[in-house]
Amino acid sequence: xxxxxxxxxxxxxxxxxxxxxxxxxxxxxxxxxxxxxxxxxxxxxxxxxxxxxxxxxxxxxxxxxxxxxxxxxxxxxxxxxxxxxxxxxxxxxxxxxxxxxxxxxxxxxxxxxxxxxxxxxxxxxxxxxxxxxxxxxxxxxxxxxxxxxxxxxx
Amino acid sequence: xxxxxxxxxxxxxxxxxxxxxxxxxxxxxxxxxxxxxxxxxxxxxxxxxxxxxxxxxxxxxxxxxxxxxxxxxxxxxxxxxxxxxxxxxxxxxxxxxxxxxxxxxxxxxxxxxxxxxxxxxxxxxxxxxxxxxxxxxxxxxxxxxxxxxxxxxxxxxxxxxxxxxxxxxxxxxxxxxxxxxxxxxxxxxxxxxxxxxxxxxxxxxxxxxxxxxxxxxxxxxxxxxxxxxxxxxxxxxxxxxxxxxxxxxxxxxxxxxxxxxxxxxxxxxxxxxxxxxxxxxxxxxxxxxxxxxxxxxxxxxxxxxxxxxxxxxxxxxxxxxxxxxxxxxxxxxxxxxxxxxxxxxxxxxxxxxxxxxxxxxxxxxxxxxxxxxxxxxxxxxxxxxxxxxxxxxxxxxxxxxxxxxxxxxxxxxxxxxxxxxxxxxxxxxxxxxxxxxxxxxxxxxxxxxxxxxxxxxxxxxxxxxxxxxxxxxxxxxxxxxxxxxxxxxxxxxxxxxxxxxxxxxxxxxxxx
Numbered sequence: 001x002x003x004x005x006x007x008x009x010x011x012x013x014x015x016x017x018x019x020x021x022x023x024x025x026x027x028x029x030x031x032x033x034x035x036x037x038x039x040x041x042x043x044x045x046x047x048x049x050x051x052x053x054x055x056x057x058x059x060x061x062x063x064x065x066x067x068x069x070x071x072x073x074x075x076x077x078x079x080x081x082x083x084x085x086x087x088x089x090x091x092x093x094x095x096x097x098x099x100x101x102x103x104x105x106x107x108x109x110x111x112x113x114x115x116x117x118x119x120x121x122x123x124x125x126x127x128x129x130x131x132x133x134x135x136x137x138x139x140x141x142x143x144x145x146x147x148x149x150x151x152x153x154x
Numbered sequence: 155x156x157x158x159x160x161x162x163x164x165x166x167x168x169x170x171x172x173x174x175x176x177x178x179x180x181x182x183x184x185x186x187x188x189x190x191x192x193x194x195x196x197x198x199x200x201x202x203x204x205x206x207x208x209x210x211x212x213x214x215x216x217x218x219x220x221x222x223x224x225x226x227x228x229x230x231x232x233x234x235x236x237x238x239x240x241x242x243x244x245x246x247x248x249x250x251x252x253x254x255x256x257x258x259x260x261x262x263x264x265x266x267x268x269x270x271x272x273x274x275x276x277x278x279x280x281x282x283x284x285x286x287x288x289x290x291x292x293x294x295x296x297x298x299x300x301x302x303x304x305x306x307x308x309x310x311x312x313x314x315x316x317x318x319x320x321x322x323x324x325x326x327x328x329x330x331x332x333x334x335x336x337x338x339x340x341x342x343x344x345x346x347x348x349x350x351x352x353x354x355x356x357x358x359x360x361x362x363x364x365x366x367x368x369x370x371x372x373x374x375x376x377x378x379x380x381x382x383x384x385x386x387x388x389x390x391x392x393x394x395x396x397x398x399x400x401x402x403x404x405x406x407x408x409x410x411x412x413x414x415x416x417x418x419x420x421x422x423x424x425x426x427x428x429x430x431x432x433x434x435x436x437x438x439x440x441x442x443x444x445x446x447x448x449x450x451x452x453x454x455x456x457x458x459x460x461x462x463x464x465x466x467x468x469x470x471x472x473x474x475x476x477x478x479x480x481x482x483x484x485x486x487x488x489x490x491x492x493x494x495x496x497x498x499x500x501x502x503x504x505x506x507x508x509x510x511x512x513x514x515x516x517x518x519x520x521x522x523x524x525x526x527x528x529x530x531x532x533x534x535x536x537x538x539x540x541x542x543x544x545x546x547x548x549x550x551x552x553x554x555x556x557x558x559x560x561x562x563x564x565x566x567x568x569x570x571x572x573x574x575x576x577x578x579x580x581x582x583x584x585x586x587x588x589x590x591x592x593x594x595x596x597x598x599x600x601x602x603x604x605x606x607x608x609x610x611x612x613x614x615x616x617x618x619x620x621x622x623x624x625x626x627x628x629x630x631x632x633x634x635x636x637x638x639x640x641x642x643x644x645x646x647x648x649x650x651x652x653x654x655x656x657x658x659x660x661x662x663x664x665x666x
Contacts, residue, residue, distance in 0.1 A: 021448070022430030025413055029372075056431075063432040063589075064413035066372055082334030083529055084565045086579070087492030088520070120416060120583065122373055123337040124164050125565065126199030126490065126497030135375060137167035 002036030002071075009034060010042060014049045024050060024060055028067055037068040073108040073115035075153040078132040079146075081118045084125035093129060093143045097150055114153055155181070155188045157227075158206040158213065160259070162195035162344050163376040164337070168218065170203040176224040177205075184228055194345015196259035197499030198246055199491075206241055207231060215241040246515060251477060252501045253485050254462045258345035264383055266391055269348045275393065277467030281356045282401040284467075289360035290316050293463065295471035297483025301338075302328055302419070302456030303531065303560040303636070305549045311453060314443040315361040318451035323363035325354050326428065326447060326454040329370040329377070330412050330419040333532025335563030338487040339457035341499055343370070343377040346461070347384035348393075351407060353463035355398055357453050358405040366407040367447070368457075369424050372414055381409050416533075416587035420635045421454045423589055434589045435635040456561070458487060479505035482548040490516045492529075492565035502547075509543030512566060523568035527576075527652065531560025533583050534640035536647035537573065556647060558640070573652035577622075578606035580644035584637060595638025598629045602645070615657050619649065 003009070013030045017023035024046070031042050038061050047054040061067045079085075079094050098116060101109055108115040124130035127139040133149055141149065159165075159174040174190055181188035196215075198204060204217035207227065215238035216227060226234045238244060252258075261268040269275070281289050294309025315323060327350065331339040343350060354366045370378050385407050388394045396404045410428055412418055418427045422436035425447050446452025462484070466474045475483045482504035488511060490497045495517035502511075512518070512528055519525055527537045536557035538545070545551055552559050567576075581602030588595045602625055609618045626642035633639040649656055 022428060024430035025427065026411070029411060029413065059432055060430070064415050066412075066414035082583075083533060083576070083579070084335045084492040084563075086576075087565055087567045087571070119373060119414075120587070121332055121334045121336075122163075122167075123331060123340040124167055125335045125337055125492065125563070126494070126499075127164055127168060127202060128492065130167060132373075137163055137376075139164060139167035 003034060005035055005039060005041060007045070010045055011049070014046060024052075024057070025064075028061060032067060037071045039069070073112050075114045075134055076117065077114060077150055077153070078117045078119035080120070080122050080124075080128070080130045082121040082125075084121075085129040088128040089143075090129035093141070093146050096143055097146055100147070101150070114150060116150070155186060156191060156208040157188055158191050158193045158208075160195045160203060161192035161263070161376070161380075162202075163340060163374070164199055165195055165203045166376065168202050169221070172221060173203055173205065173219055173224060176221050177227070180224050180228060186228060191262050193261065194258045194263050195341055195499075196241060196247060197255065197341065198244065198496070199498035200496050201238065204238075204241070212240045212242060214239060215244070246496055246498070246500065249515065250501050251485050251503050253465050253474065253477070254349075254458060255342065255346070255487055255499065255501050256465065257349065258342060261346065263345055263347055263380060264387060266348065266387055266393075269346075273468055274348055274464070275352060275399070277464035278352050278356055278393075278399060281359055281467045282399060282403070286316055286360050286362065289356060289467070292471045293360070293466060296466045296474040297478070297481070298459060298462060298466060298474065299482070299549065300456055301458035301462070301486070301561065303333075303558065305559075308455060308459050311443055311455070312357065312360050314441070315363070315451045315453050318444055320451050322365070322448075322450045323361055324447045324450055324452040325357045325361070325363045325366035326425070326452055327354055327366065327368040327457055327460050328419065328421060328424055328454055329368050329374075329457045330424060331371060331374075331457070331561065332416040332419045333534075333561050333563050335491040335529065335565035336489050336532060336561045337491075338489055338499060338562060340374050340377050342457060342461045343374070344380050347380050348388065349461045349464050350381070350457060351384060351388050351394065353460035354407060355394065355405045356463050356467055357455070357460065359398075359401070359403050361451075361453060363453065364404040364406060366405065367428060368407070368409045369412060369418070369428055370409050371412040378409060378411055385409065415589075416583075417589045417635075417637055420637060423635070424454065425452070432589070434591045435637075437634060458561075477503035479503075479546065479548055480550060482550070486547065486559070486562050488547070489563045490566070491563065493519045493521055493568050494566040495520050504546075504548050506547050507543065508538060508545050508547060508564075509540070511547065511564065512543065516566065519566060519568040521568045521570075523570065525566055526569040526571055527567045527573065529565040529567070529576075529644065530563070531558040531643075532563050533580060534558075534636060534643055535560045535563070536643045537576065537651060538647070539651040542651075556643070558643065573648040573655040574606065574610050574658075577645045577648040577656075578603060578610065580641050580648075581606055584641040588637060592632070592634040592638060594629045594632035595634070595641075598625055598633075598638065599641060601625060602629075602641075609656055610658075612659055619656060622649070
């Protein structure tokens with residue numbers, strides 16, 4: 001579970017990378033892992049610690065798809081939308097699920113239970129369609145399998 | 155009793171971890187002493203999870219295995235409903251020429267003794283005795299070309315870095331395998347990680363670089379864990395560190411995790427990302443071989459190129475170059491994916507035809523419907539219609555028909571595919587992933603989506619098709635890197651080979 005913001009924890013994370021030559025990306029990964037997203041406060045602290053501008057930190061955070069600037073739902077479901085999964089009907093399955101949940105891509109259910117995001121390739125292209133739920137991989141997901149996966153995540 | 159249960163991400167996604175646990179429990183309940191080995195994948199994805207039991211005749215396979223199939227493994231295995239016989243006799247496997255993937259699926263990926271027993275580190279030992287210049291000559295002679303997609307001769311790149319003068323040089327492995335339909339990098343890192351470590355170490359000795367990075371995409375958490383463990387084991391065994399194998403050469407290696415940007419698979423964007431910046435493409439020249447990571451001479455090679463180096467050094471350049479055709483020497487790990495009956499990784503010498511791969515080896519579509527299109531080379535690769543299936547798998551032959559082999563991915567589509575939608579997707583993907591540095595890619599892709607939407611809606615199709623063609627020309631010749639430059643391949647090939655999908659009558663508004 002992700003924890004609430006804690007300045008000391010964040011400083012300890014940054015300190016872990018003191019000896020690393022290009023530490024911004026690893027620090028951002030670790031901060032997001034700890035707090036679930038990268039807040040404005042976190043960006044300020046990282047900028048000060050690395051002696052770079054806030055614009056540089058924001059530039060990197062906003063460039064990469066992995067980094068989020070707001071918390072996600074309790075569960076994050078990433079559905080592969082790349083060609084191999086499309087060839088096996090992933091788009092229709094995803095559309096049905098989003099429709100059922102009343103969400104667009106990137107949206108979170110009103111109860112904060114589930115966020116559904118696109119991902120472009122999990123490397124499971126020969127057993128498509130595939131998905132990643134809270135870091136766990138799932139393959140050969142038909143429409144029913146996907147719905148069960150999304151609905152069972154409590 | 156030795157039982158092999160793959161720890162490959164595809165097998166795990168299909169339940170391999172639960173099956174391993176069930177096998178352990180079942181064996182314990184029956185009082186059977188079973189040793190479970192978590193091997194890599196054999197690459198036969200339609201059979202995953204593919205479990206193997208060692209017998210005096212060889213390893214016999216069972217798959218695709220479900221939990222309910224586990225007890226039967228301990229009763230009469232030969233009569234098991236999922237029994238496949240000897241794994242290496244399965245035609246898909248038996249027809250291959252495995253050089254790069256010779257150990258993948260066979261050994262325990264984290265057992266260094268198993269690795270050396272199967273030829274591992276013989277290449278490095280020979281490389282140390284040869285010395286830098288002779289290693290580069292050997293790699294050149296093997297004919298190995300960059301397996302990431304560009305196909306640039308690996309030996310020439312190495313020679314450039316070797317002869318560059320600098321206090322610091324780097325070896326960078328491009329493991330940012332973002333192409334849909336490709337998973338060879340993932341499979342080798344999860345199934346035989348020491349081969350990549352050995353290949354990078356040889357590259358270090360060949361060029362005088364003492365530091366290496368593996369830029370590994372965050373979408374591959376299993377590969378990240380496996381590589382980190384393997385690096386730690388190699389360091390413990392003195393195969394990495396200040397005195398590799400007692401040779402006096404230093405080589406240190408670490409994994410750098412990407413952050414979900416497709417464009418970072420482009421080598422210069424990858425270097426910027428590795429320096430902690432936005433992954434934006436650099437203008438070339440200067441080439442990374444001279445001014446690369448932190449401004450120093452840098453070898454940047456694809457995972458498969460580097461993982462192929464050990465066998466070239468072990469068996470000699472000629473052994474490798476004897477496979478293949480024309481200027482495409484050696485083998486290519488083909489990745490057959492999408493709507494396909496027998497999908498997976500098939501390593502074969504260059505020269506095999508596309509039709510042979512799709513129809514004979516892969517057995518056509520999973521849906522049983524006719525094959526309509528095959529996208530070769532990832533999201534920036536062309537769509538091939540069956541009329542081009544006689545094209546031999548070869549860099550030059552693919553170029554001749556306006557395609558590319560890329561990183562070796564083949565995504566199969568049946569006749570339900572709408573090629574206008576696929577062309578639109580190519581533009582949409584480019585817009586989603588563009589680094590924003592050059593205008594043709596950044597703006598062109600967004601305009602491309604808009605024009606494709608008009609074509610799909612049946613609005614002035616002739617005029618808009620001409621506009622897309624013009625836009626593709628601009629992107630192809632005006633973009634800084636392959637993302638904008640190659641997006642026209644899927645778009646134009648879809649338009650040229652499947653024109654009927656682009657001239658549908660306008661739908662009445664209510665129908666959507």
